[in-house]
Amino acid sequence: MNKWTLITGASSGIGREFARVFAGHGWNVALTGRDSGRLEPLADSLQSEYRVSTRVVQADLSVPGAAAEMFDRLRATPITALVNNAGFGQRGRFDMLTTHSAMIQVNVTALVELTHLFLKPMLGRRAGHILNVASVAAFQPGPLMAIYYATKSFVFSFSCALAEELRGTGVTVTVLCPGHTKTEFHARAGIQHPAKWVPALSARRVAEAGYSAMCRGKTVVIPHPVYKVLTWISRALPATFTAQAARRHIER
Numbered sequence: 001m002n003k004w005t006l007i008t009g010a011s012s013g014i015g016r017e018f019a020r021v022f023a024g025h026g027w028n029v030a031l032t033g034r035d036s037g038r039l040e041p042l043a044d045s046l047q048s049e050y051r052v053s054t055r056v057v058q059a060d061l062s063v064p065g066a067a068a069e070m071f072d073r074l075r076a077t078p079i080t081a082l083v084n085n086a087g088f089g090q091r092g093r094f095d096m097l098t099t100h101s102a103m104i105q106v107n108v109t110a111l112v113e114l115t116h117l118f119l120k121p122m123l124g125r126r127a128g129h130i131l132n133v134a135s136v137a138a139f140q141p142g143p144l145m146a147i148y149y150a151t152k153s154f155v156f157s158f159s160c161a162l163a164e165e166l167r168g169t170g171v172t173v174t175v176l177c178p179g180h181t182k183t184e185f186h187a188r189a190g191i192q193h194p195a196k197w198v199p200a201l202s203a204r205r206v207a208e209a210g211y212s213a214m215c216r217g218k219t220v221v222i223p224h225p226v227y228k229v230l231t232w233i234s235r236a237l238p239a240t241f242t243a244q245a246a247r248r249h250i251e252r
Contacts, residue, residue: 009086
C-alpha cells in the first residue's frame with residue numbers, strides 16, 4: 001500500500017494516537033509538529049511495529065508561511081489523507097491574552113492553508129480524505145476561552161461546507177468534535193481542574209472514532225452519546241444562555 005497520511009500536531013495527545021491508528025491500518029505516516037524530539041521516536045516505533053514508512057517534518061504552524069513550506073517539503077509524497085489535528089487553547093479574559101494571534105494562526109489559518117494546498121492533488125487523483133479536528137466547543141460561545149471556542153466553530157462550519165462542495169469528487173471531509181479528552185491540552189490551556197461531571201475520553205478512542213468516520217465518508221462525528229446530547233442542547237438554546245452557562249463552567 002502506498003497510502004500516506006499527514007498528521008499535524010502529532011507529537012502528543014490525539015495526534016499521536018492518530019499516527020498509531022493510521023499506521024495500524026497500513027498507512028504510511030508523515031508526522032509534523034514543533035517537537036522533533038518526540039516525533040522521531042514515534043516515527044521509529046511506527047516503522048518497527050507496523051512496518052510502514054514514515055516521514056518527520058518539524059514545523060511551527062503559528063509562524064506564517066509554515067503550511068506552504070510543509071507542502072513544498074512533501075510535494076513528492078502522495079498525501080491521501082490530511083489530518084488537521086494541531087491546535088491549542090488558552091484560558092483567560094480576552095483583553096489579557098497574548099496568544100490570540102497565534103491561536104488563530106494555528107487553529108484556523110494554517111488549517112485552511114494546508115487544506116487548500118493538499119486538496120488540489122487529491123482532486124486531481126479523484127481520491128482523498130480531509131479530517132479536521134474541532135471540538136464540542138464549536139457549538140456554543142465560550143467566555144474566558146472566547147478565541148478557542150470561536151476558532152473551533154469556524155473549523156466545524158468550514159468543514160461542513162467543504163464536505164458539501166466536494167460531494168461527488170472522490171474527496172471526503174470529516175470534522176471530529178471530541179469532548180473532554182485526556183491529553184496535555186488542559187494543562188497547557190491553564191485549566192487546572194477539568195469538569196468531573198462529563199466523560200473523560202481517551203485520546204485513542206477519539207482517534208479511532210475520527211478514523212472510522214473518515215473511512216465511511218461521514219461528515220460529522222461526536223464521540224460518546226453524552227456529548228451528542230450536550231451539543232444538541234447547545235444548538236437548541238439561545239446563544240446568550242449557553243454563553244452564560246459556559247462561563248460558569250469555565251470559571252469553575
